[in-house]
Structure formats: C-alpha cells, structure tokens
Amino acid sequence: MSTLAAAxxxxxxxxxxxxxxxxxxxxxxxxxxxxxxxxxxxxxxxxPEETVGDPFQPPSRAHWLGTNDIGQDIASELIHGAxxxxxxxxxxxxxxxxxxxxxxxxxxxxxxxxxxxxxRAVDLVLVVPFLPLMILLAAYLGPSFWxxxxxxxxxxxxxxxxxIRAQVLAVKALDYVEAACAIGCRHGRVIxxxxxxxxxxxxxxxxxxxxxxxxxxxxxxxxLGLGDPTAxxxxxxxxxxxxxxxxxSGAWVWWxxxxxxxxxxxxxxxxxxxxxxxxxxxPRMRGRRGAG
Amino acid sequence: MWRFVAGRGAQxxxxxxxxxxxxxxxxxxxxxxxxxxxxxxxxxxxxxxxxAQLYALYGLDQPQWRQFVTYVGNLARGQLGYSFQRGRxxxxxxxxxxxxxxxxxxxxxxxxxxxGVALGAVSAWRRGxxxxxxxxxxxxxxxxxxxxxxxxxxxxVFAAHLGWFPIFGAGTAGAAFEGWGLVVDRARHLALPxxxxxxxxxxxxxxxxxxxxxxxxxxxxxxxxxxxxxPEGRVLRRHAVRNALLPVATVFMLNLGFVVSGATVVExxxxxxxxxxxxxxxxxxxxxxxxxxxxxxxxVSVIAANVAADxxxxxxxxxxxxx
Numbered sequence: 001m002s003t004l005a006a007a008x009x010x011x012x013x014x015x016x017x018x019x020x021x022x023x024x025x026x027x028x029x030x031x032x033x034x035x036x037x038x039x040x041x042x043x044x045x046x047x048p049e050e051t052v053g054d055p056f057q058p059p060s061r062a063h064w065l066g067t068n069d070i071g072q073d074i075a076s077e078l079i080h081g082a083x084x085x086x087x088x089x090x091x092x093x094x095x096x097x098x099x100x101x102x103x104x105x106x107x108x109x110x111x112x113x114x115x116x117x118x119x120r121a122v123d124l125v126l127v128v129p130f131l132p133l134m135i136l137l138a139a140y141l142g143p144s145f146w147x148x149x150x151x152x153x154x155x156x157x158x159x160x161x162x163x164i165r166a167q168v169l170a171v172k173a174l175d176y177v178e179a180a181c182a183i184g185c186r187h188g189r190v191i192x193x194x195x196x197x198x199x200x201x202x203x204x205x206x207x208x209x210x211x212x213x214x215x216x217x218x219x220x221x222x223x224l225g226l227g228d229p230t231a232x233x234x235x236x237x238x239x240x241x242x243x244x245x246x247x248x249s250g251a252w253v254w255w256x257x258x259x260x261x262x263x264x265x266x267x268x269x270x271x272x273x274x275x276x277x278x279x280x281x282x283p284r285m286r287g288r289r290g291a292g
Numbered sequence: 293m294w295r296f297v298a299g300r301g302a303q304x305x306x307x308x309x310x311x312x313x314x315x316x317x318x319x320x321x322x323x324x325x326x327x328x329x330x331x332x333x334x335x336x337x338x339x340x341x342x343x344a345q346l347y348a349l350y351g352l353d354q355p356q357w358r359q360f361v362t363y364v365g366n367l368a369r370g371q372l373g374y375s376f377q378r379g380r381x382x383x384x385x386x387x388x389x390x391x392x393x394x395x396x397x398x399x400x401x402x403x404x405x406x407x408g409v410a411l412g413a414v415s416a417w418r419r420g421x422x423x424x425x426x427x428x429x430x431x432x433x434x435x436x437x438x439x440x441x442x443x444x445x446x447x448x449v450f451a452a453h454l455g456w457f458p459i460f461g462a463g464t465a466g467a468a469f470e471g472w473g474l475v476v477d478r479a480r481h482l483a484l485p486x487x488x489x490x491x492x493x494x495x496x497x498x499x500x501x502x503x504x505x506x507x508x509x510x511x512x513x514x515x516x517x518x519x520x521x522x523p524e525g526r527v528l529r530r531h532a533v534r535n536a537l538l539p540v541a542t543v544f545m546l547n548l549g550f551v552v553s554g555a556t557v558v559e560x561x562x563x564x565x566x567x568x569x570x571x572x573x574x575x576x577x578x579x580x581x582x583x584x585x586x587x588x589x590x591x592v593s594v595i596a597a598n599v600a601a602d603x604x605x606x607x608x609x610x611x612x613x614x615x
Contacts, residue, residue, distance in 0.1 A: 124306060127304070127595070132587050132591070135583075242440075247452060256445065263438050
C-alpha cells in the first residue's frame with residue numbers, strides 16, 4: 001500500500017501535522033485585526049462619527065485615508081469598523097456552529113428517521129439561494145445589528161452540521177462509546193461525556209470557517225444598504241463609497257481599496273486558520289486538501 | 293433510481309412550499325397594517341379604486357386561509373401581483389429582467405466550470421509544485437474577496453480610468469444599434485460583470501476538482517494505466533479527469549444558489565438590469581410586492597436548474613441509472 005501511496009504522491013507516513021505556514025499566517029492576520037478592533041479608540045486619530053475636516057479630502061498627514069462625503073475621517077471609520085465586522089462575524093458564526101453542532105450530533109447519534117429528517121433540512125438550506133433569502137428577511141426585519149447576526153447565523157449552519165455529523169458517525173463506532181452504551185449510560189450522558197468532547201475541536205474549526213463566511217456575507221448585506229446605519233462596518237463604508245460614486249473619481253484609491261482589503265484580509269485570515277485547523281484535527285481531511 | 297427521483301422531487305416541492313408560505317406569512321406577521329407590506333411604502337397615496345383593487349387581489353377582507361388559497365391560486369396562474377410604485381404588473385417587470393440574469397449567470401457558470409475543471413486538474417496533477425501552490429493562493433484570494441468590491445475596482449480601473457468598458461447598464465441608452473453593432477455593445481456591457489462573477493465562482497469549482505483529482509490519482513487503475521505504459525497526457529485526460537468530473541457535477545448544482553447570490557450583488561454594482569438588481573431596487577424603495585415576487589422567481593429558477601441537473605446526472609454517471 002505504501003508504495004502505491006508514494007507513486008500517487010501521497011505521504012507514506014502520516015503524522016499529525018503542525019499548523020503550517022499558511023495557518024500561522026492566518027492566525028497572525030486575525031490577531032492584528034482583533035488588536036485593531038480592541039484598541040480602536042486609542043488607535044484611531046479621530047472620532048469616526050464626527051465631521052473633522054472638509055468632505056472628499058485626499059489623504060494627508062491629518063487624515064491618512066482622506067475624508068468621506070460628510071468630512072468624516074475614513075481611517076478612523078475603518079478602525080472602528082473592525083469592531084462591528086468582527087463582532088458580527090464571531091456572533092453569527094457562534095449561532096451557526098451552535099445550531100450545526102446540535103443538528104449534527106443529534107442526527108449522527110440517533111440515526112434513523114431523526115437523521116433522515118435533519119439531513120433533509122440541511123440539503124434544503126443548501127439549495128435555497130441564500131443571499132436573496134437574507135435580503136428578503138433583512139428587508140422585512142429592518143436593518144439592525146442583531147437582525148443581521150440572526151439572519152446570517154440561521155442560514156449558514158448547514159455545512160457545519162454535515163461535517164459534525166460525519167465525525168459523530170465515526171466516533172459512535174468506537175469501542176468506548178459502544179461500551180458506554182453497553183453498561184447502560186443514558187443518551188444524554190453518552191453525548192455530553194463521550195461524543196461532544198471528540199467533536200468540539202472540529203466544531204472550533206467549523207466556527208472559524210463560518211466566521212470567514214459570515215464576514216463576507218455581512219459585507220454584502222451592508223453594501224446593499226441592509227446594514228445597521230448606526231454601527232458602520234467595513235461593508236457600510238463601501239455602501240457609502242458606492243452611493244457617492246467614489247469609484248468614478250480618484251477617491252477610489254483611498255476610499256474603496258482599503259475597506260475591501262480589510263474584508264479580504266479578515267476572510268482570508270479566518271479561512272487559512274480554519275482550513276489549517278481542520279487539517280490538523282480531522283484525519284480524513286489530511287493530505288487531501290490545502291497546500292499539500 | 294425512482295427512489296432517488298421521488299426523494300429529490302419531494303425536497304424541491306418542500307423548498308417551493310416553504311418559499312410560498314414565507315412570502316405569504318411575512319407581510320401578514322409584521323406589526324402594523326399588512327397593506328404597507330403588500331402594496332409597498334406608497335400605500336398612503338393610493339386612490340380608492342387602487343385600494344379596492346388591492347383588497348380584491350389579496351382578498352384582505354377574508355379569513356387567513358381563504359387569503360392563502362387566493363394567494364396560491366394567483367401564483368399558480370402566474371399572477372405575481374401588482375407594483376403600485378411602478379404602476380405595472382410584476383409579472384411584466386420580471387419577464388423583462390429574467391433574460392439578463394439568465395444570460396449573465398449561465399455564461400458565467402459555463403466559463404467558471406471550464407476554468408475550474410482545467411485549473412483544478414492541472415493543480416492536482418502537479419501537486420505541491422509552484423504552479424499548484426500559486427493556483428491555490430490565487431483561488432483562495434478570489435474566494436475571499438467581496439464580489440461587489442471586485443466589481444467596484446474593475447469599474448474604477450477598466451471603465452472610469454482606462455475607458456475600455458462602459459460604466460453601467462446592459463446597453464448604451466438611446467443608441468439604436470443593429471446587427472453586429474448591437475452584439476458588440478451588449479458584449480462590452482456584459483464583460484465586466486461577467487468577469488467579476490466568473491472570478492468569484494472559479495475557486496469553488498477548482499478546489500472541488502483538485503480534491504476529486506487527488507482522490508482519483510490515488511486509485512489503483514491510475515497506477516495500472518501507468519504500469520502498462522499509457523502516456524502521461526492520456527492518463528491525465530482519459531483516466532483521471534473523466535472520473536474526477538462526477539463530484540464537480542454535484543457541486544455545480546450546489547453552486548447555483550451561490551452564483552445566483554453573487555449575481556445579485558454583481559448586478560447591483562454594475563446597474564445590470566437583471567433580477568438581482570430588481571431585488572436591490574425593491575429593497576431600496578421598500579417595494580415589498582416586487583421584493584417577494586423576485587425572491588420567488590429566483591428560488592423557482594434555482595429549483596428548475598437543480599431539476600435539470602438531476603435529470604442530466606444519470607447521463608454522465610451510469611451507476612445512478614442502474615440503481
């Protein structure tokens with residue numbers, strides 16, 4: 001078998017791999033963004049909500065990234081925007097992985113028609129065009145911080161549910177779980193003591209991937225004008241840049257590029273961290289995906 | 293095979309039912325008069341005749357279940373309702389917009405599939421090489437870039453500054469092109485939205501193709517083919533790629549929702565007159581009837597595409613036929 005594996009270019013010996021360069025790069029980017037969000041008030045040169053200069057100013061010593069249409073400092077807006085974008089990403093991902101883990105564990109553990117029903121629901125969520133549905137819900141519920149979080153969380157749990165269920169199926173077949181069942185442990189105890197601990201690391205990886213997804217979706221919703229107008233995220237900044245036609249003048253260099261770079265950096269940071277973690281934690285993934 | 297068909301059919305029917313129930317329930321669950329959510333923000337400006345028309349259309353004076361029956365009946369007869377803001381039946385508006393979205397999404401899907409399959413196959417074949425790592429890096433980048441931002445950058449660079457492409461719309465307003473000139477005009481307007489949508493769709497296809505290829509390349513028949521001296525290029529094309537294509541076909545279906553979602557945002561950035569742009573305009577104007585109908589049509593289109601893909605699947609995978 002090992003010769004065959006070698007011929008196919010697969011690693012013959014399989015050790016648990018370390019996080020890897022890409023993973024560490026992801027962690028580093030995330031750490032930088034989190035620091036930016038945490039220390040936003042002391043890092044930003046101005047109050048993001050105050051008019052601190054003339055409108056449409058190009059970058060200067062006083063305003064690193066110029067000013068927007070009502071004279072607010074764009075750099076300060078972006079630094080404070082990190083708080084909104086990252087918080088929404090984290091909370092929406094928490095909801096998604098919460099639902100996903102619950103569904104995955106229940107489906108995988110109980111099997112039978114419970115599993116069939118739940119997995120049908122997963123397929124269902126995957127078929128629906130998610131952004132139009134989110135736009136519909138957000139339009140009816142009104143643009144608010146929590147509505148955005150709930151809408152995103154309620155619609156991106158399907159992928160985590162699938163991955164978690166697969167892991168539960170694998171764990172359920174292990175001897176110690178069977179033993180626990182044999183000595184008559186109740187379902188709740190088996191799930192909490194034996195199934196959950198083996199699933200949680202994977203849930204963490206899924207959480208990080210969901211956060212990556214959530215940040216991108218939040219940006220899209222905010223860009224479409226469905227974000228909370230009182231809590232400006234990076235997507236909201238781009239919404240105003242688009243509404244004021246910033247991309248037609250020279251302003252796009254400092255008004256359009258920076259928020260997009262930040263969104264991409266956050267999404268990539270989460271994705272690299274998540275994929276690397278998944279590869280470390282999920283033996284079946286190993287050697288198949290990522291930078292081989 | 294028949295179990296598979298029935299299962300799929302039931303699933304799509306369920307999605308359709310949920311969509312209808314959601315569309316029926318949302319405006320009636322909201323606080324305040326359902327009139328606002330059924331007629332749009334301008335409800336205060338309606339004439340008495342229009343109010344009467346609205347009542348008749350939705351049967352608002354009847355019990356909920358009668359309203360629901362009326363609603364479903366109207367949908368079944370293709371009646372999507374009336375936009376009081378635009379003063380036109382919604383069906384007419386949707387019919388105008390649908391072809392643009394179909395053109396954009398369809399072309400983009402075909403392009404993205406070809407690119408994704410080719411790049412994914414080469415990437416897996418040269419696994420671990422600089423080419424592979426470079427491709428993966430670029431793919432990860434485009435998967436993480438917000439589509440609307442990419443569109444804005446394209447407009448700024450290729451339309452506003454270089455002037456190679458028009459800035460917005462699907463055709464030059466007021467220009468009476470004919471024949472070849474019309475085609476060129478349409479193509480020039482399509483280029484940037486198409487490029488944006490394709491670039492964000494390729495990574496998903498590429499990663500799945502690469503993953504499937506790596507699986508296939510580990511199979512014994514590949515080693516057998518090599519052992520009996522089949523040229524490398526032939527192993528790649530005839531033995532590896534063909535078998536790796538199956539999961540890509542499945543992902544192609546799952547990707548539809550994603551591409552349609554992407555199109556919504558891309559159309560908005562480029563003011564491309566498709567369904568996505570219509571959805572955005574409806575949100576902007578609080579034109580709830582149009583918002584609902586557009587969502588309904590988008591869902592129906594995605595389901596229809598899924599059904600088509602399901603029907604085609606047995607043609608590419610003989611194993612499904614025998615089941």
